Amino acid sequence: MPLPIRPEDFSSVIPTLAKAGFAGVNVTIPHKEAAFAICARIDDFARRAGAVNTLIFTPRGIEGLNTDGYGFVANLRAHGVNPAAGPVLVLGAGGAARGIGAALQDEGAQITITNRTPERAVALAAALPPAKVLPWESRDAALGDYALLVNTTSLGMVHEPPLPMSLSRAAPGLTVADIIFAPLETQLLADARLQGLQAVGGLGMLLHQAVPGFEAWFGIRPVVDDELYRIVVA
Ligand SMILES: NC(=O)c1ccc[n+]([C@@H]2O[C@H](COP(=O)([O-])OP(=O)(O)OC[C@H]3O[C@@H](n4cnc5c(N)ncnc54)[C@H](OP(=O)(O)O)[C@@H]3O)[C@@H](O)[C@H]2O)c1
Structure with a gap:
């Protein structure tokens, strides 16, 4: 579900998505630094990159990953x-x-x-x-x-x-x-x-970077194969 959000609204909208039942979101330009700033916890890649592209909503707050x-x-x-x-x-x-x-x-x-x-x-x-x-x-x-x-x-x-x-x-x-x-x-x-x-x-890269987030949200690690390529390209 694509969610275009204005930069000035990012930090207020994201917590409401967690309340609305979302398991998490992927984040892209220009929000990756703002996403970094709203996380309670981040992984080592996100820390080194200074940017987050995957948010996981947990009972203990928002976790951020950088899977690029x-x-x-x-x-x-x-x-x-x-x-x-x-x-x-x-x-x-x-x-x-x-x-x-x-x-x-x-x-x-x-x-x-x-x-x-x-x-x-x-x-x-x-x-x-x-x-x-x-x-x-x-x-x-x-x-x-x-x-x-x-x-x-x-x-x-x-x-x-x-x-x-x-x-x-x-x-x-x-x-x-x-x-x-x-x-x-x-x-x-x-x-x-x-x-x-x-x-x-x-x-x-786009498909593979989505794997860790999908697994964290849904408990299933998807396989990137030719069929997935075909579905996404179609
Ligand atoms: N395949 C994937 O999964 C994936 C994942 C992430 C991003 N991407 C793609 O990667 C691209 C970059 O993303 P980003 O987040 O790194 O963007 P970004 O932070 O805005 O960086 C853009 C880069 O492009 C350079 N650039 C822009 N216009 C230029 C020009 N006319 N001449 C020379 N250099 C120019 C910039 O150089 P300056 O520093 O000089 O401005 C900067 O190094 C985007 O197209 C994005 O869609 C793909």
């Missing part, structure tokens, strides 16, 4: 990609990059962050030591040094410009992951496939 990173890594693994196969270049330093960067580090990956606004890349790297920072202008030229490229910017999404990124310097084993799920096939993924590189889309 879990969903991203689970989706990589479902595609046979080892997140720690080599250095990772993360494009973007917003809310999604925070959760994904932390999860990749937990898997043992070395991450480098590049972002249009350099201050945000520096701040995120400082929050996730020993992450490195690369100037945004150097992303094409440096690509050959990485085993995994992750687009966490909103570029490439419907109604947004495409991501300006050349893959011509990619190493042959590069995996390109895009967390955008609308459209299912972004220009970045199409470019990667054209070049014979493995490409991983964002819909799988």
